[in-house]
Amino acid sequence: xxxxxxxxxxxxxxxxxxxxxxxxxxxxxxxxxxxxxxxxxxxxxxxxxxxxxxxxxxxxxxxxxxxxxxxxxxxxxxxxxxxxxxxxxxxxxxxxxxxxxxxxxxxxxxxx
Amino acid sequence: xxxxxxxxxxxxxxxxxxxxxxxxxxxxxxxxxxxxxxxxxxxxxxxxxxxxxxxxxxxxxxxxxxxxxxxxxxxxxxxxxxxxxxxxxxxxxxxxxxxxxxxxxxxxxxxx
Numbered sequence: 001x002x003x004x005x006x007x008x009x010x011x012x013x014x015x016x017x018x019x020x021x022x023x024x025x026x027x028x029x030x031x032x033x034x035x036x037x038x039x040x041x042x043x044x045x046x047x048x049x050x051x052x053x054x055x056x057x058x059x060x061x062x063x064x065x066x067x068x069x070x071x072x073x074x075x076x077x078x079x080x081x082x083x084x085x086x087x088x089x090x091x092x093x094x095x096x097x098x099x100x101x102x103x104x105x106x107x108x109x110x111x112x
Numbered sequence: 113x114x115x116x117x118x119x120x121x122x123x124x125x126x127x128x129x130x131x132x133x134x135x136x137x138x139x140x141x142x143x144x145x146x147x148x149x150x151x152x153x154x155x156x157x158x159x160x161x162x163x164x165x166x167x168x169x170x171x172x173x174x175x176x177x178x179x180x181x182x183x184x185x186x187x188x189x190x191x192x193x194x195x196x197x198x199x200x201x202x203x204x205x206x207x208x209x210x211x212x213x214x215x216x217x218x219x220x221x222x223x224x
Binding site for chain 2: 033040041042090102104106
């Protein structure tokens with residue numbers, strides 16, 4: 001009965017590959033997010049979706065493309081992976097704006 | 113440009129004593145603040161929040177204090193327990209922005 005689940009938990013891949021991370025929430029929330037935690041441990045917003053519509057797209061390379069097939073899912077596709085993409089990626093959801101977000105367990109992406 | 117700063121990377125406290133975690137912010141538009149707790153290999157979990165119309169919010173052993181004039185907030189944990197050992201993130205948002213801006217985190221270690 002995990003509230004926000006993301007798969008895979010670990011992902012090791014070579015430079016230049018394309019990969020996807022899946023996220024699903026069963027909380028009935030309208031808003032979903034992708035955050036990135038880099039090597040300096042900062043958690044930074046990447047994207048925010050509300051009811052399947054992109055609301056916020058921070059300065060993220062267009063190699064990163066979120067896809068929201070429905071309100072409960074927000075997947076992250078990454079093309080042409082680079083070494084600097086290595087980080088932990090967290091999916092999150094919230095019932096609306098200015099409320100606490102619920103996070104998934106994270107996906108540790110390592111690009112070699 | 114760190115808008116939310118947690119200047120102490122780590123804090124060690126004995127069981128039963130008070131833990132005080134500090135957070136400073138620079139963006140005067142922030143008016144809602146949250147604390148998250150994170151265990152290794154897990155996503156952050158919401159702990160407690162405070163709106164700028166208050167200067168204190170309490171939930172069991174956890175109390176958050178907000179000093180708007182100093183742009184400073186703190187999380188007090190009394191009494192501290194070994195299970196509180198985790199990384200604590202301070203986060204903030206404003207009325208026009210749906211996402212959270214996080215600090216770098218403070219690792220709390222509570223020893224028996």
